[in-house]
Every structure is written in structure tokens, then in C-alpha cells.
Amino acid sequence: MSLLSLDRILQSQGFGTRKYCRGLIEDGEVAIAGEVVTDYKSAIDTEGLVFTLFDEEWTYHEHVYIALNKPANIECSRKPSHHPGVLSILPEQFTWREVQPVGRLDHDTTGFLLMSDDGAFIHAQSSPKRHVPKLYVATTQEEVSDELIALLLGGVQLHDEPTPLAALSCRRLGSHQIEIVLEQGKYHQVKRMLAAAGNHCCALERTAIGSLTLVGLGLEEGEWCYLDAAQRALLAPA
Ligand code: URA
Secondary structure, eight states: OOEEEHHHHHHHTTSOOHHHHHHHHHTTOEEETTEEOOOTTOEEEOTTOEEEETTEEEEOOSSOEEEEEEOSSOBOSSSOSSSOBGGGGSOTHHHHTTOEESSOOOTTOEEEEEEESOHHHHHHHHOGGGOOOEEEEEEESSOOOHHHHHHHHHOBOOTTOSSOBOOSEEEEEETTEEEEEESOOOTTHHHHHHHHTTOOEEEEEEEEETTEEHHHHTOOTTOEEEOOHHHHHTTSOO
């Protein structure tokens, strides 16, 4: 059992300052198991807690782990400059909870973006030591040749990198499309590797992290979901 006062619970879930949350409770906007609770000091067990706020149902999460199918023209940076930031397409309380992307996708890259407010998880997941494979589908400007695949598998030298970077796996999906799996997360890595191998990337989608896939999660572009512990375990190298 883990008891917290209701005002702290709402604040921890990103619904505003403690004072604001107290106001919501006193105004009768919060209900638990169908009963309106107006005393903000009420001690509530957070385990498995489901509450309604403004008639919308919420489940208590100590930390949130989110998978988003990121659309194009959305920036992952905290201070977006040319396009809306990724938090603008998620419920507002994630901003209050200081949810942040785990690594980044370019503004024009679509697909699987992991987000969380758990610092230890973000740190562990983004550590280069973890070797988490990330699967991308890249559409290329020039036709995909055997030589391109061989170069990407053998390793290409990128500017500012001490040693060549190689794909973990790479295969042709169509005349102008490849699937490429990388275990590093260097800046513009897929685009730069394709350019270094003599082709160019016209569109890029990340479709999986570890063995967790967007298709498996059933996320259409712009959709998001919480990840449970079993799903998070799939984010590790296979
Ligand atoms: N590689 C890229 O070039 N861009 C991304 O967004 C992700 C990987």
C-alpha cells in the first residue's frame, strides 16, 4: 500500500500546482470509484488507483513510459524553433510531469519515439553501452544497389566519427527502400550513412526499438500509448 493525499496525487500526475489541484478537488471535479472526493487531505492508496477528473478517467502512474508514433514536422527538442514540439501533441499533463523524449528523431523522421519522466529509465535506455537495436525504413532517392547494402553492412566512415559505422542488418525492401537496423544513435545517422554510401534519404521512419514494434503496439501516426513492464522489457537487445 502506498498512501498519498489526493492533492499530491493530482499534482504528481501533472494536473497543475498543488493549490490548483486543491481547488479542483474542493470544486467536486475529482471522483474515485464513482464517489466525488472533496477533501484534498484524504489519504488514498495509489496502487491500481483509477480516478476521474472532469469526468475523464485516469490511472495513477508513478512514472510514465510512452510510445508515440511521431508524425513528420514535429521537433523533439525541448525548445522547438521551426515546428511544434513533440509535447504539444500529447496531453498537457505530460508537459507538467516533465516527460521527455528518449533520444531524438529528426523533425522529418516519423515513427517510434519513446518518452518518459523516469530519469533512470531515460539514462539507461539512451546509454550507448546498452546496444539497443533500432529499426528504420528509409526511402532512398537513388535505386538501392547491392553495393549500397554491402557498404552499409561493412561500415561507412562519417565525418567526426573515429571509426566506420556499420548497420547491424540491412536489406532491400523495394527498388528505393531499405530496412536498416542500427545500435548506435548518432546525429542524423541513417541519413549520413546513406549519403556516405552514395545514396540519399528522402523519407525515414523508425518502426521498432529492440523487439517492440509500432505495428505490435497498433499505433497509427500521431497515436500514443503507455508501455507496461512487459512491453518495456522488449526494448532491450534481443
Ligand atoms: N537517423 C537519422 O538520420 N535521423 C533520425 O531521425 C534517426 C536516425
